[in-house]
Amino acid sequence: MSKIHPSAIVDPKAELDSSVEVGPYSIIGPNVRIGAGTVVGPHVVIEGHTTVGKDNKFFQFCSIGGAPQDKKWKGEPTRLEIGDGNTIREFVTMNLGTAQDEGVTRLGDDNWISAYVHLAHDCQVGSHTIFSNNAQLAGHVHVGDHAILSGYAGVHQFCKIGAHAFVGMYTSLTQDVPPFVLVSGNPAGARGVNIEGLKRRGFTREQIDGIRTSYKLIYRSNLTLEEAKAALLAEESAATGAAGDIRAMREFLDTATRGIVR
Numbered sequence: 001m002s003k004i005h006p007s008a009i010v011d012p013k014a015e016l017d018s019s020v021e022v023g024p025y026s027i028i029g030p031n032v033r034i035g036a037g038t039v040v041g042p043h044v045v046i047e048g049h050t051t052v053g054k055d056n057k058f059f060q061f062c063s064i065g066g067a068p069q070d071k072k073w074k075g076e077p078t079r080l081e082i083g084d085g086n087t088i089r090e091f092v093t094m095n096l097g098t099a100q101d102e103g104v105t106r107l108g109d110d111n112w113i114s115a116y117v118h119l120a121h122d123c124q125v126g127s128h129t130i131f132s133n134n135a136q137l138a139g140h141v142h143v144g145d146h147a148i149l150s151g152y153a154g155v156h157q158f159c160k161i162g163a164h165a166f167v168g169m170y171t172s173l174t175q176d177v178p179p180f181v182l183v184s185g186n187p188a189g190a191r192g193v194n195i196e197g198l199k200r201r202g203f204t205r206e207q208i209d210g211i212r213t214s215y216k217l218i219y220r221s222n223l224t225l226e227e228a229k230a231a232l233l234a235e236e237s238a239a240t241g242a243a244g245d246i247r248a249m250r251e252f253l254d255t256a257t258r259g260i261v262r
Helices: 195-200 205-219 225-238 243-255
Strands: 032-034 049-052 063-066 079-082 093-095 104-107 181-184 189-193
Touching (some): 079 093, 205 225
Parallel strands (some): 049 079, 063 093
Antiparallel strands (some): 181 189
16 A cells, blocks of 8 residues: 555555556546456556556546446446556546446557547457547447558448558548558548558568558459458458458458448
8 A cells, every 4th residue: 555645545445456556636437346466556546347457657637437428328336447567647537337338448468548638438459559639439340450540540430440441540440441451531542551660560571562452452442341351251261371361351341331441
């Protein structure tokens, strides 16, 4: 308890590992659990049924685990789950889930969440993502691993963003983004493959070539979505090192619910 500042208010029912640090004037609610090595900066509020993993860093003025901004929420014991090793910068807001979905908002591991980012109710964010300042997710948005959202990007409710995708600055996103695809604009348009990001993460030339071929089948071949999926299946069967990446793109098309950015 020596790492909890005297001015902080920590409910006796909260479960904090002995190594957790809580800064001045922060408030921790009764249904909060925080894992080892996590640092809660000054003036942070963590409330609701919120579980925080290990080695996270919350900067000042974050509001974590607040009630969903959804009129349908009637006080149900919905949850927020945050994994390990996340950096959560100033003024970030993350809300609980709702009973109309899975009842939980999730953030995975090793994410970089910059200032003023909002994760609304029922969002499911993977691991190793980057959210630049003021990126905003409406409710029920899914974001895959290693995705990047640039500053002021806004995402419509129920959209899905695939793994390794890149959303450009000031983008207004109202449809789904397949894995590996770079989108930007208002309204959003597909601009190519996130090649630089793939290189940085160690993708081989064979993988990148397979992903680029898949992109051309979806976006440059004048195929319908069903025709593109059939073409991707054939490409996947013929590929070797890139088969898994092509499959990821094809399977994403099968699960897209709002149509894809094209």
